[in-house]
Amino acid sequence: MPSDYLVRFAQVHDEFRIPELLSVSELFKFKIGLPPKIDTSRALMILSLDSEEHALILARRCILIKSVCELYASGTTYEEIHEQVRRNHDKWSRYIPDTSFKFSVTGYANAIPQDRQLDVINSFRWMDLRGKIDMKNPEVTFVCHEEYLYIEGDRVRSLHDGNFIAVHFGRLVLDGSARPLIRTFSVKTREYYGNTSMDAEISLLMANQALAAPGRLIYDPFVGTGSMAYTCAHFGSLFIGSDIDGRQMRGKDSSPGIIRSANQYGVTSRILDLLTMDVTQHPWRVGGLFDAIVTDPPYGIRAGAKRLGRKKTRETVTERVQTFIATRESDQPYVPPTKPYELSELVSDLVLFSRAMLKPQGRLIFFLPTVTEEYEEVDIDTMLCDGMEVIANSLQDFGNWGRRLITIKKCTDESYPPPMLRRTSEVEIHDGDGEDTGAHIPAHKDFRVKYFQGFKKSVP
Structure with missing residues (x-):
């Protein structure tokens, strides 16, 4: 029979919580009962799980979880809490005779004074726990979580003490043991990094979305300095990365x-290979290779996306050869020319490429920057193709713009040959006469231009 568990989240990346929970549960093949109304602004959430083992898995793997408790009572007053705990006597009575214990009273958006913490603890004397009180290494920890409304800019939170909107009581199952990985993979202590290296917390979240685990093969086509390689490999996956600029990897x-x-x-040992190549002219000759493709495509702020080609009309072959022979030094390597790769074209190509290269039920995970005022849900539909569906769309908000972590699943068993993506802005928004055709313009199109213009709307 399912039991209720109280999950306490870190107060960051609100929209990433549910996708991470569902990804981890899919990876370990168990179901999660979510509350009927989900308020991601609240740091506490009650989940229904079939066993405590599932709660332990979530606490050990989810980056955003701070703790998981077996829930005994939940209400708006302590009178309600005591009544419910008495009714649930069978859940905790086994700890009465000789189990060492301690109580912890915590508050979200409030600093609870020590004297009131003691009052709360003493109010549970009626439980008649006879074991030893052990504040350092108890066999069981009972937890009271008081939840307050978060008030922006409120630095004296104790002024609201006692005016909580909810209080929860239960037994601590496990403190979140995955969050310390953020410090482990911090860019500040990394041997090699660059200006495009991804924040450790985000790369760990993406690895969970990719269902990284032993026996799975994951590919990053814009690997850069390898942020995704380390976190995916840490969870046991084999990893292949590529980039058009080999200097980024080397x-x-x-x-x-x-x-x-x-x-x-x-x-x-889990980094299988690193390839210098243009993903639009890739060497793959068969599809269905990867369990996941996870990447942070360059979108032109710290680095712009490139593809092989020339910005201007080509010279004749003879002129190019003569120019190269005349100007190169004897030990100078040939650097192929590149041209910009517009973001909306890049992500459409990436989805098409992933459909061919992913195994059935494989996932594509990537960040998509969007202009806040222009974004519409239909923007994501503009880059989809048959056999691919969006299963998560989480916003990291920066004000005028944000970046969305998009998770797309290959929902077909059909095989597709690897595409050769040689398009050069084939999809036009305007027709030949310069009149608007009425086609929807996604909020991520020409994002780099909009960013450096300060997201100012063009004046007709």
């Missing part, structure tokens, strides 16, 4: 930078 030392950081994290 760095300046004799040993490739990504490999140096992989050594630091002890995951070198």
Whole structure:
């Protein structure tokens, strides 16, 4: 029979919580009962789980979970709490005779004074717990969570003490043991990083969305300095990365930078290969290779997306050869020309490419920047193709713009040949006469231009 568990989240990345929970439950093949009304602004959430083992899995794997408790009571007053705890006597009575214990009274959006914490603890004397009180290493910890409304800019939270909107009581199952990984993979202590290296917490969240686990093969087509490689490999996945600019992966030392950081994290054996290539002219000749494709495509703020090609009309072959021979030094390597890769075209190509390269039920996870005022739900539909469906869309809000972590699943068993993506802005918004055709313009189109213009609307 399912039981209720109280999950306390870190107060960050509100919209990422449910997708992470559902991803971890899918990976470990169990179901989660979500509350009928989900308020992601609240740090506490009551989940229904079939066993305590499932609660332990969530606490050990979910990056955003701070603790999980077996819930004994939930209400708006302590009178309600005591009444419910008495009714649930069978859940905690086994701890009465000789189990060492302690009580913890915590508050969200409020600093609870010590004297009132003691009053709350003493109010549970009627439980008649006879074991030893052990504040350092108890066998069981009973927890009271008081929940207050968060008031922006309120620095003296204790002024609202006692005016909570809800209070919960239960037994601590486990403190979240995945959050310390944020410190482990911090860019500040990493052997090799660059200006596009991803925040450790975000890369861990993406690895969970990718269902990273032993026996799974994950690919990043815009690997850069390898942030996704380390977290996916940490969870046991085998990893392949590629980038059009090999210098991003190599760095300046004799040993490739990504490999140096992989050594630091002890995951070198799980990095299968690093390839220098343009993903639109890739070497893959068969599809269905990867369990997940996870990436943060460059969108032009810290680095712009590139593809092989020339910005201007090509010279004749003879002119190009003569120019190259005349100007190059004897040891100068040939660097192929590149041209910009517009974001809306890039993500459409990425979805099409992923449909071919993913196994059935495989996932594509990537960040998509959008202009806040222009974004509409239909924007995501503009880049989808048959056989691919969106299962999560979580916003990281920066004000005028935000970036959305998009998770797309391959929902077909049909096989597709790897596409050669050689398009050059084939989809036009305007027709030949310069009149608007009425086609929807997604909020991520020409994002780089909008960003550096300060998101000012063009004046007709």
